[in-house]
Amino acid sequence: MPLRSDWSEELCPVRRGLDVLGDPWIMLIMRDVLHGMTRFEQIRDSSGISDAVLARRLRLLVDEGLLRKVDYRGDRRTHAEYVATEAGADLLPIMHAVSMWAEKHTALPEGGGHMAIVHESCGSETTSADTCSACGEPLRPDAVSWDKPWKHTRERLVGATDLPA
């Protein structure tokens, strides 16, 4: 990745992973995409990223194979959309792990609350990042909801769409 020294050839997989993920915006963009926010302006408004940086990151994510850009026929015109590939959807366990770490080790701000990660297949909250702690099944994105009490929403995620619609 051109934003920093290139770690894609490192032998340690943690370091190779950080070559892509060691940037605060990457994960935030992918979080939005997995919540069904696929359009440029949706992601920008949701994450607060600047136009220039968002454009660069989206290009990077497409190059790295985490996102796929598709032209989507909306109500009255075609939009550009970014959807997660399997590599992108597979960031979900990392997001869960980050979320669980933050809930345990950062101060809950005013008005916040515990975000439960719910495995819709079995209906239970999971305490593991990658495997449902209740039923033992692997957590697939399209079977997971994030329950956000501060927004009074329970949002179902969307999975990979490797095949064009």
Add this chain to the structure above:
Amino acid sequence: MPLRSDWSEELCPVRRGLDVLGDPWIMLIMRDVLHGMTRFEQIRDSSGISDAVLARRLRLLVDEGLLRKVDYRGDRRTHAEYVATEAGADLLPIMHAVSMWAEKHTALPEGGGHMAIVHESCGSETTSADTCSACGEPLRPDAVSWDKPWKHTRERLVGATDLPA
């Protein structure tokens, strides 16, 4: 954290987590510390970080409560040492998740190989980031080894040392 816009007050826990973790060096430093590399020069030489950036990151990590700085009486003089707190040791599932993602979705470089994460309590490799997929126990850092075939080593991690030695 002063390196970027402050996200510590965000309601979304993913974003609060990225306030600390959205930097490539943080995770790399913590990886080294969990491998028992606790001294300034060890971390610098292992990770390739520059002196100035390492010093700033160590200060940040101490401020954020992921590391604790201790003066350690060595062979002939006292050294500064950085050891993981519980908050620091709890990054382990995130590292595992990053490692597993990278092994699945990045190209293995020349001379590389699969890094197995071994739960020493039961002797099995785990495929889950936070819970041993073989025996179901939570993965504690001091019961985990990383098997690195390219170095022909199997390195036992060290856990949190919240109480001064």
Add this chain to the structure above:
DNA sequence: CACCTCACTTGCTCCAGGAAAGTATGACCG
């Protein structure tokens, strides 16, 4: 007391980030 090691700090240049404004494309509107 000159010298060494360790853990930083300082200075310098360069490039990425953030904010705001500009632009290209296509759609719809009269």
Add this chain to the structure above:
DNA sequence: CGGTCATACTTTCCTGGAGCAAGTGAGGTG
């Protein structure tokens, strides 16, 4: 068929952190 609007960027400008290299200061050593 020209004007306006929405969308998805690109460009410009400024500031600040990254990376490199050299310096500094506190202990300990011969």
